[in-house]
Amino acid sequence: MNAEVIAVGSELLLGQIANTNGQFLSQQLAGVGFNVYRHTVVGDNWERMRTAFEEASERADVVFVTGGLGPTQDDLTKEVIAELTEKPLQYHEETLNNIKQFFAKRKRPMSANNKKQAHCTEGSHVFYNGAGLACGMADVYKETMFILLPGPPRELKYMYEHEVQPYLAKKMPQDAVVLSRVLRFFHIGESRLEKELIDLIYNQSNPTIAPLASEGEVTIRLTAKAQTATEANHMLDKTETLITDKVGHYLYGKEKDTLPVQVVKAFTNDKKTLAAAESLTGGWFGKHIVDVPGASAVFEGSLTAYSSSAKIKLLNISSQLIDQYGTVSKECAEAMAEKARQQYQTDVGISFTGAAGPEALEGKEPGTVWIGIADQHGVTAHELHLAGSRESIRRLAVYYGCWFLLKEKVVNK
Template sequence: MAERGVEILCVGTELLLGSILNGNARWIAEQLAGLGLPHYRQTVVGDNVERLTAAAREAAERSSVLITTGGLGPTPDDLTTATLASAFGAALEERPELWREIQEKLSTGGRPVAASNRSQACLPRGAEVLPNPLGSAPGMIWSPRPGFTVLTFPGVPSEMRAMWSATAEPWLRRHGGAEGVFVSRQLRFSGIGESNLAEQVADLLNGSNPTVAPYASLGDVKLRLTACGSDHAEAEALLEPVERELLLRCGQHCYGRDEESLASVLLRQLRERGETLAVAESCTGGGVGAAITAVPGCSDVFLGGVIAYSNAMKQRLLGVSPDLIQSHGAVSDPVVTAMAEGARDRLGSDWALAISGIAGPGGGGPDKPVGLVHLAVAGPDGCQAWAERFGDRRGRLAVQQLSVIRVLDGLRRRLLSRG
């Protein structure tokens, strides 16, 4: 099995149209890597019998395990189970015990039980039920040919993940033919571009075990470290010296690991200090507050914020002097400094962040173009303000998102400098 590997097949026209991001494939791929299972190919097909049939038959020729997501359920476009059975010449048979379970789930959840729901209780002869603890559409584990097994999951991410943890992962550990134990770690960086970071660690990107690979997104760069060992401890031991070297070279830009966010790291730092935070926002319209409040338990650190979009609100709610706005403009260091200090004073926080800028697409000029943003961090030892020029080509949403990232990172670095 290790020679032929695992393949992922995602079913859904909405994926092809771009209406839904294919997060399932990424998540499954990460789980396969963690299990040490070789994974060589991913395919997406629409809700089409002929193309789904062809994709399944092709996978059977080159893979040992095919994992599918999507197309399970009672609606006409839920074709996966019936199509797979037909593709390999198998008859569907109704499982009475499965139908009773589906009826019970639907009635308990207050949903009507339609005749179409009965199709979910039909599986190919010999297939094992892959239970769905969170939904009514079960999956299956089925071997239509010797040396080839199909595992099917619904497209709903929460259902798919629950089924994976409860049934699929144990099965894959027993039958998947793992090549070893893979351990991955992700380091997250801010305030440095992907090319600059890659240049500083270029020699480490050429290793084979562990491997180091950069991934960039808006305002954020990640380095994924992956090692393979005979067991978890050996793989971890291989990662440690590489991670240590990466942090030695670029540690000031590394704000967290794995699923940590800038906001979660900041909140932890402030919590450890016993300090509080407030925000004052103009062009981001609450984006900083949203990033902070997305972190569970933030209320012991985050006191609140002010969205002061108009100059009048900057004056009334934050105490910004009209003379400052008249002399320097709303998008300026003096005004954003006054916003941060006003938020800190009026909300009674130890720290305050402030943003004022021109997100576009209009409103810019020769001296203050679209993409110009001023940010400030006010704290017990004073206020620091600075300008960022994101340019006019990124678009309004990108300018807002980058502004949030930069001001959060500004506070992170300020806290680090204070020790």
């Protein structure tokens, strides 16, 4: 089944909001076996809406339209569909009663335009709106099904989950299950990853293999279609093994298990505790760890010592060390990691120091980063040369800190 999503609303074209409805529907539809080939955004304009609807009807089996169901003059979606299908609009009684009750309850007068929200084309299937006033509907134009849904994201989600999904399930072929799996990689670029997997990517159509680079990491989404969930899972397992045979060293997690989540899990499993001393990252490492539910069991805290004097006062780093080696140095990173471990009395201490740019710091190029890790066996430090903005360098430093904690076997040893 080929689908398209059309979002109606001038506020989208002015950039006041992003089209998160398109994203939501795409996620949902990919999960139930639809191929979504296009998103379109048009303004609240009769001619431009009509053109977009007609174009989509020539390409897609199902067109999902969001927005334009409200009470104002601008809201035109049902009216345009009525013109295309050459059907009259009528009131959906249940929805109309809801709207009347809504105003009666609030002792507010109901202006006439509110009745518009109960409109549906003759003979259409109506979707009840459990989170707002305007009903949705499904009707057919030139063999393409148009599914009209409200624009407010909360109403859209409610209607999709409670009304549209069951409706589509009945319409869909019963012999297809679509399952997805996300694999997460670090310390390998997208182009390198793809080069390693190029044969696999070319020769596989089911499961599909889709790499995606985001800030500092690369994910691969595998999607399998099969007759049963067992079969789909088996196919995913097989492809995952082919991938990990080649680039397994860089795989650190699956689905929503980000690097900080994996760190908290590993420390929790090992019953070990963690603390940090941050300069470069200014507290962002701690923030990433604290974001993970359950972090309080393993994370004691982080001490941000941004200035040299704070490093001396709060971390008891000796001023001689700073004079001799500077703060962007192996020696300072190691001392910071040790002091974090001592002061918070944890099993492991980690430290971040470096030059985030835009200027060089102590003669060190922007992107020069030292990460120290101290545990009961001693202390080590890693030097990195990272590229990008201040923000990117800091984010990557945090991720590398997590990566070293996981890979250096500070935990699990």
